[in-house]
Amino acid sequence: MSSPSTTFRLFYPTSNTLTAVSLFDATGAALLPQTLADGTDNPAGFQSKVLTFTAASEPLFATPTFSDPNSPVSLYLCRDDAGAFQKVLDETVFNSAEPGRPTPAVTAAQEFRLYTATDLGGGIKTYTVKAPVAPVALIKALGKDPLTGELRLGNDILLRWNGDVATAAEVEADIEDITDPRGYLPFPIINRTTYAESSVGLSLVQVNDQIVPQDGLTHLVKFRVRYNVHGDVGTWAETSNAMLTYPLPLPNAPASLTAQLLRDRVDTIPDVVKVTWAKAADNPGDGLEIVVYDPLNKKHTIYSSNGLETEARIDNLSRFSVQDTGPALAQPYRFAIVATNLSGKSDETFAAAPLHITSKVKPVAPPTPDEVAGTARDLNTATLKAEVFSDVLTAMGTLPAEASAIVNSAIDQVIYKIKDVVRLGGSVDFTDLGTFAAKWTKERQARNPATGEPIIVPAYRSQDFAPSIGFKTGTRNGTILTDAQAKPA
Numbered sequence: 001m002s003s004p005s006t007t008f009r010l011f012y013p014t015s016n017t018l019t020a021v022s023l024f025d026a027t028g029a030a031l032l033p034q035t036l037a038d039g040t041d042n043p044a045g046f047q048s049k050v051l052t053f054t055a056a057s058e059p060l061f062a063t064p065t066f067s068d069p070n071s072p073v074s075l076y077l078c079r080d081d082a083g084a085f086q087k088v089l090d091e092t093v094f095n096s097a098e099p100g101r102p103t104p105a106v107t108a109a110q111e112f113r114l115y116t117a118t119d120l121g122g123g124i125k126t127y128t129v130k131a132p133v134a135p136v137a138l139i140k141a142l143g144k145d146p147l148t149g150e151l152r153l154g155n156d157i158l159l160r161w162n163g164d165v166a167t168a169a170e171v172e173a174d175i176e177d178i179t180d181p182r183g184y185l186p187f188p189i190i191n192r193t194t195y196a197e198s199s200v201g202l203s204l205v206q207v208n209d210q211i212v213p214q215d216g217l218t219h220l221v222k223f224r225v226r227y228n229v230h231g232d233v234g235t236w237a238e239t240s241n242a243m244l245t246y247p248l249p250l251p252n253a254p255a256s257l258t259a260q261l262l263r264d265r266v267d268t269i270p271d272v273v274k275v276t277w278a279k280a281a282d283n284p285g286d287g288l289e290i291v292v293y294d295p296l297n298k299k300h301t302i303y304s305s306n307g308l309e310t311e312a313r314i315d316n317l318s319r320f321s322v323q324d325t326g327p328a329l330a331q332p333y334r335f336a337i338v339a340t341n342l343s344g345k346s347d348e349t350f351a352a353a354p355l356h357i358t359s360k361v362k363p364v365a366p367p368t369p370d371e372v373a374g375t376a377r378d379l380n381t382a383t384l385k386a387e388v389f390s391d392v393l394t395a396m397g398t399l400p401a402e403a404s405a406i407v408n409s410a411i412d413q414v415i416y417k418i419k420d421v422v423r424l425g426g427s428v429d430f431t432d433l434g435t436f437a438a439k440w441t442k443e444r445q446a447r448n449p450a451t452g453e454p455i456i457v458p459a460y461r462s463q464d465f466a467p468s469i470g471f472k473t474g475t476r477n478g479t480i481l482t483d484a485q486a487k488p489a
Helices: 369-373 381-396 403-423 469-477
Strands: 005-013 018-024 034-038 046-057 061-066 076-081 084-087 115-121 124-129 133-141 155-162 169-175 185-187 189-191 202-207 218-229 242-245 256-263 272-278 287-293 299-305 311-315 330-341 355-358 427-430 434-441 444-447 454-457 460-467
Touching: 005 018, 018 034, 018 046, 124 218, 133 218, 133 242, 155 218, 155 242, 169 189, 169 202, 256 330, 256 355, 272 287, 272 330, 299 311, 381 403, 403 427, 403 434, 460 469
Parallel strands: none
Antiparallel strands: 005 046, 005 076, 018 061, 034 046, 076 084, 115 124, 133 155, 155 202, 169 185, 169 218, 189 202, 218 242, 256 272, 272 311, 287 299, 287 330, 330 355, 427 434, 434 460, 444 454
């Protein structure tokens, strides 16, 4: 506004009469005393009041009292600048045809904090409504009721930004679907700002309406917020894109389910079950799932569909309960069906009684000839060392007391030496046994399985064992051969 003055003019439409007014400066402080008198030479459609202060003042906000309080009208606070009335809010000339921004009113909500001043020099300032800073949309599905477990439809939508006086905010949302030509639409809000948030200059409001269609699909939504101080508005501040889903009501459970055993399992011939169902007459959902509970009460999905069929045949259910040994037993299986849609599943509808289906028996692998002959043995390290010591003792006849420790240590050192040579890239060739050697895998190009991006797999070293001809031929023939014995003449 201009430099301090003692006289100002308030213009307002003739549809109401101003009887009293309280004035405040840019900090919200009251300006007193003052006189209020009718103005003259008013433009068409407007009347005015002349405000006179006892000392030079800088009024900005006005709280009016009207003769008809149910029909308030806009006020325009102006100063006389060489015969032209300049609006103190934005320093533009008052034009009754296009009066522009009205003078804001100060309330208990401290709305004067929503204005920022720009110094034009020469003691003149203009005032504009601030914009909310860094608004963020916080979206959370209402989820299930903690007491009943029922799905609660809709979303908890909160908008938070840096700024004061959330009650003076407006919110609009744009559902950015290809088929939506409407653009931004206004939505009502509820102030949820707590003391903790307001103490650090934050505002939090709840969008109190259905934003996206209740179709169970995820929509891209952008919100924007601005301040509106009794018609004096600031610029919009937009949030980032938010993903918003309004779930469908859960479908009603199917009306019935019947399970019939057409063929029981016989050895390797699998069982066959016929299931027949009827959907609910109201809100049946888009699809269905049929599940079976095996004898251990584990749940398995055995059929799903989005079609119109009302029956299906399902085979080999006994695979869910395989016996290790015979004889095969008949085990109970319980059947249930649920209706589905994009947002979830209905309660289960069970068949009247379980079906008893003969279990599958795990096949027994036939023994190898070595197992039949009793020659196949599995040795661990301790047994190997004990038998090697026994063989050395038989071959040598007598050994010193520490011979067992010497043999065990010798075996350990042989294993360690092989590992040491191979880890350094070398090889160990055992006559009549084979060769332990290091090998290198070349550098190659591959793809990151998580992102699909190409990566370079560096070369790396691994180990290899190539059995000798005597070891291979002797193992194949079931005898012990040296390399010389195994080589052809």
